[in-house]
Amino acid sequence: MxxxxxxxxxxxxxxxxxxxxxxxxxxxxxxxxxxxxxxxxxxxxxxxxxxxxxxxxxxxxxxxxxQQRELLENDPNAPYIGAAEPAAVVVEFFDYNCPYCKRAAGNVKALLEGNADVRVVYREWPILGEGSVFAARAALAAREQGLYDEMHWALMGLQGRAEEASVLGLARSVGLDIDRLLIDMDSEAVNDHINTSRGLAQALGFTGTPAFVIGDALVPGAVPLAQLENLVAEVRATP
Structure with missing residues (x-):
């Protein structure tokens, strides 16, 4: 300077x-x-x-x-996997057509399996086309049938793009009632979740997926497992 x-x-x-x-x-x-x-x-x-x-x-x-920590970590309209009373919360913004999100999915799953006190809050943020929007709506609607986890992991493991046909095929494979699913996909809860995800991501300055919020850290990209665990450890150590 x-x-x-x-x-x-x-x-x-x-x-x-x-x-x-x-x-x-x-x-x-x-x-x-x-x-x-x-x-x-x-x-x-x-x-x-x-x-x-x-x-x-x-x-x-x-x-x-x-300002938005409570909404990020405890939004009742956001699905989560992991501890009901967590020592650390990981918030993930993702898109089912994002290859980096799929790469990060294995690390997120390993984090959950190795840390019983961690909660991962999922923010469906479909930004890669209509197929992404359809997939996000289907996953969120699966909550009404108690099968969000199964649908989420099935979509993360999908080979090729998530489009209407492939998403509905996965939905059938995990046991979802398709007629009911299609109705629930247009619910107010689904609309609110996606709109809230978009607003939070933009306010936080995220420009792509995946993106994580862990404690005070804003972490874009496919984060290695070791980094996820280090960030979780920092949250645990914070008074």
Missing amino acids: KRMILTAMMVLAPLAAAAQDLSEERIKELALQAILENPQIVMEAVAILEEQRLAAEAVVAEQVLN
């Missing part, structure tokens, strides 16, 4: 001294010439502006996290 300012001052100081005797158009020409001769000024300025943007977004995300 200091180096950029000093460089800019050295380059632009002569312009400033002569500015009162120059036209606005001439000043612009000289300024452009100075920048062309010292392009590192622009690159450094862009880098600093990007750092400032990221820092500002982090502050906003922290505020949202503090």
